Amino acid sequence: MMVITRFPPSPTGFMHIGNARTALYNWLFARHHGGQFLVRIEDTDRARHSEDAVLAILNGLKWLNLEWDGEVVSQFERRDRHIAIARELVAKGHAYYCYCSADELEEMRRQAKEQGLPTFYDRRWRDRDPSDAPPDRKPVVRIKAPLTGESVVEDQVQGQVTVQNKTLDDFIILRSDETPTYMLSVVCDDHDMGVTHVLRGDDHLNNTFRQKIIYDAMGWDVPVFAHMPMILGADGSKLSKRHGAVNLEDFRARGYLPEAVENYLLRLGWSHGNDEIISREQATAWFSLENIVKSAAKFDYDKLESLNTHYMKQADDSRILALITPLLIARHAIDISADETAKTRLLAGMAELKGRAKTLLQLCDEGSFYAKKIPYSFDNKATEILRSDAIQVLDPVLHQIRDHGNVEKQAVEDICKRVAADSCDGKLGKVAMPVRAALTGTTVSPSIFDAAAILGFDEVIARLEYAIENFTEKSDRQNASAN
Ligand code: GLU
Numbered sequence: 231m232m233v234i235t236r237f238p239p240s241p242t243g244f245m246h247i248g249n250a251r252t253a254l255y256n257w258l259f260a261r262h263h264g265g266q267f268l269v270r271i272e273d274t275d276r277a278r279h280s281e282d283a284v285l286a287i288l289n290g291l292k293w294l295n296l297e298w299d300g301e302v303v304s305q306f307e308r309r310d311r312h313i314a315i316a317r318e319l320v321a322k323g324h325a326y327y328c329y330c331s332a333d334e335l336e337e338m339r340r341q342a343k344e345q346g347l348p349t350f351y352d353r354r355w356r357d358r359d360p361s362d363a364p365p366d367r368k369p370v371v372r373i374k375a376p377l378t379g380e381s382v383v384e385d386q387v388q389g390q391v392t393v394q395n396k397t398l399d400d401f402i403i404l405r406s407d408e409t410p411t412y413m414l415s416v417v418c419d420d421h422d423m424g425v426t427h428v429l430r431g432d433d434h435l436n437n438t439f440r441q442k443i444i445y446d447a448m449g450w451d452v453p454v455f456a457h458m459p460m461i462l463g464a465d466g467s468k469l470s471k472r473h474g475a476v477n478l479e480d481f482r483a484r485g486y487l488p489e490a491v492e493n494y495l496l497r498l499g500w501s502h503g504n505d506e507i508i509s510r511e512q513a514t515a516w517f518s519l520e521n522i523v524k525s526a527a528k529f530d531y532d533k534l535e536s537l538n539t540h541y542m543k544q545a546d547d548s549r550i551l552a553l554i555t556p557l558l559i560a561r562h563a564i565d566i567s568a569d570e571t572a573k574t575r576l577l578a579g580m581a582e583l584k585g586r587a588k589t590l591l592q593l594c595d596e597g598s599f600y601a602k603k604i605p606y607s608f609d610n611k612a613t614e615i616l617r618s619d620a621i622q623v624l625d626p627v628l629h630q631i632r633d634h635g636n637v638e639k640q641a642v643e644d645i646c647k648r649v650a651a652d653s654c655d656g657k658l659g660k661v662a663m664p665v666r667a668a669l670t671g672t673t674v675s676p677s678i679f680d681a682a683a684i685l686g687f688d689e690v691i692a693r694l695e696y697a698i699e700n701f702t703e704k705s706d707r708q709n710a711s712a713n
Contacts, residue, residue, distance in 0.1 A: 233265030234424045237291075237298070238305070238416065240272045241283035244477040245290035247529070248431060248461045248469065251495040255458070256429050257296045258496075258517040267296070268423055270303040274415060279306075290478040294488050295510075303423065305415050312410035312418050315448070316371045316403050324447035325403060327369035328355040329362075349399035356400060371404035373413075373443055381439050386456035386519040388432065393439050401440055413437065417444040425453050429519070432457040456519045458499055459526040469529050481534075485557070485589030487545060490538035498527045507540060535588045542587060547580040550593065557594040564601045572601035578684045582676040599670035600684065604696045612667035616701040620664040623649050627665060628694040637690045639683045646679075668697030 235256035239249055260267040269291065271284050291298065319325035328351075330338075335351070342350035356374060363369065375398040383391045403414035410418075416437075420428065428438075435457045445452045463473030475481050481491050493508055501523060502508065502516045542550065551573060558564045566572040576583075576597055587593035599606075608616060615621075630645045631637060646661045654660035666678045669690065675681055682690050 231426060232424075233260055233263035234268060234426045235260040235265065235429060236268045236270055236420065236423060236425045238270040238272050238419070239287050240275070241279070241287055243280070243283040244286050244479055247476055247478060247481070247495070250290060250294060250478050250491070251461065251499060252430055252458070253291060253296055254294065254492060254495050255500065255517070255522070256427075257298075258513055259427060259429060259519065260299075261514045262517045265426075266299040268300060268303065268425070269298040270305055270419055270423065272412070272415070273304055273306045274309070274409065274412070276306065286479065293478065293482060294492055303419065305419060308415070308419060308422075309410055311422070312415045313404060313408060315418050316410060316414060319373065319403065319444070319447055320371060322447070323374075325371050325373050326356055326400075327360060327363065328372045328400075328402075329364055329367050329369045330355065331367065348397040351399050353400050368406040370402045370406050372400040373403050373440075373447065375400050375440075375443055381442060383435075383438050383442065383455055385435070385438075386454060387459075387522045387524060388435065388457050391435065393436075398439060398443070403444070413440050414444060417441045417448075417450075420453060421445070421448070421450045427454045427456065427519075429456045429458065432459055456522065458522055459524065461498065462526050462528045464528055464530075466528070473529065474531055485591035485594070486534065486538050487541045487553075487590070490534065490541040493541070494534045494537050498529065499523050507537070539588050542590070542593065543584050545584070547577050547584075550580060550584065550590070551576055553590055554594040554597065557590060558598060558601055561591070561594060562598045562601075564598060564603075566601050569601065575600040575684050579676060579681065582680060586676060596672075596675055599672060599675060599681070602671060604692055605700075606671050608667065608671045608697075608700075609673070611673040612671055615664050615667045615673065616697060620660065621698070621701050623653060623661045623664055624668055624694055624698050626652070627661065628691065628698065631687075631694070632691060635687070637682045637685070637687045639679045642682045642690075643679045665694075669693045 237249075237253040237256050239245070239253075257267045259265075269288075271287065273279055273284065288302065316325065320327065330351075338352055339350045341347075342352075351372070355369075355372070376395040379395050380392050381395055381398070385391050401413060402411055404410055438455055438457070442452055461469045463469045465473075469476055475484055478491070482488075489510070492510070492513075496508055496513050497506060500517070500521055502512075502521060505512075508516075554576075555566055558566055564572075566576070579597060579600055583593050583597045587596060626649045627645060630648065631642065634641055634645065646665060647656075647658055650656050650658045650661045662678050663673070665682075666675055667673060669675075669678065669681060669685065685693070
């Protein structure tokens, strides 16, 4: 038997990280077994439907590199089939038309609450002759749930789960306006798509008992179920926006690599011994339902960050360069797409940039100076340094570099040390700091000696002159206006 899994998100406009994990596990399980991973969009809520919301889901899957098999299925487009199944269930005596008015239902609800009953609908149309039907009222279709005994689901994660059938109501499968309910559509679709394994969040465990009634009534094979615990925030409540990023798009925007998110989600709810860094190949080879963790996992942003640091170091330099190119435009208004010098410098500095950064954003910010063009601006801290007496070291540094004739790493370091010995009691930082501020416009960057070597002789001279001119002029102007 071929294993077929599915990922059936409701298009809400974003991909929650919990849904991304569900998609990943279904993908891994299918690939592990050489089976298929299908995607179905549960787009039956037409009032709120938007194609952008569907795209957000598909883009999330593509970003995580979870390719699906076959066409994406639209649940809405299958509604005629769902309606036909509802009618068939009525014809077979497993479902029935219910003509209750809203007032009647309200009264039942009130009474059930008063008596503390597990379900409220009193099944008054279950065995009633349809000829009693009020002529002007459109009926809903309700399933005939078992009245006595218990139902059992052998869940692959939760173990054997039993419910008393008296807690199951005769739920609606087709509304009076002929729209099928989720409970009916999901079963029809899973059956028709040949789904063998349903791996989803444990918020759907209760639905499973209801869905099983439909499978049994139709005589269809019931898939294997595995319900995963939820993802929690650090405080133990369900992970939500107030804990931090929760949507895949947010993680992407914060500069995480998809393979880091994937590895993190894999370990968040599944384990393989003490392994933490797990490649896609290993995950595919090792993935099994038995090793899904039974207790809810807490989302740990620090751990994700450390995985991201790891994967950034592993990543190809040219790939990182491509990933930060749009970030340089968005965050620094620097377009390097046609700037070969900037690209060459960034690539030359990439190993060190990758070694320092936890996210692509940090890497982009700390590397942006390589792509700057004179005149560039200085951030507040750099401005503060260059407005102070510290700027005085730039002149001797400039002259000595000019005399030396090149900016090899060791040469620049030696020059800075000499200037420090001459005018800063040997404190190298007192020289390196203003040099960094001058060359980068910031106070955070990789080693300034490496950076100088990468920028090259002409650029270092030009940047030092630019900084000296910029700040000397300003202080002169200030002095002039103060006088
Ligand atoms: N559309 C449902 C959801 O997003 C899918 C439920 C299921 O997996 O059956 O929660």
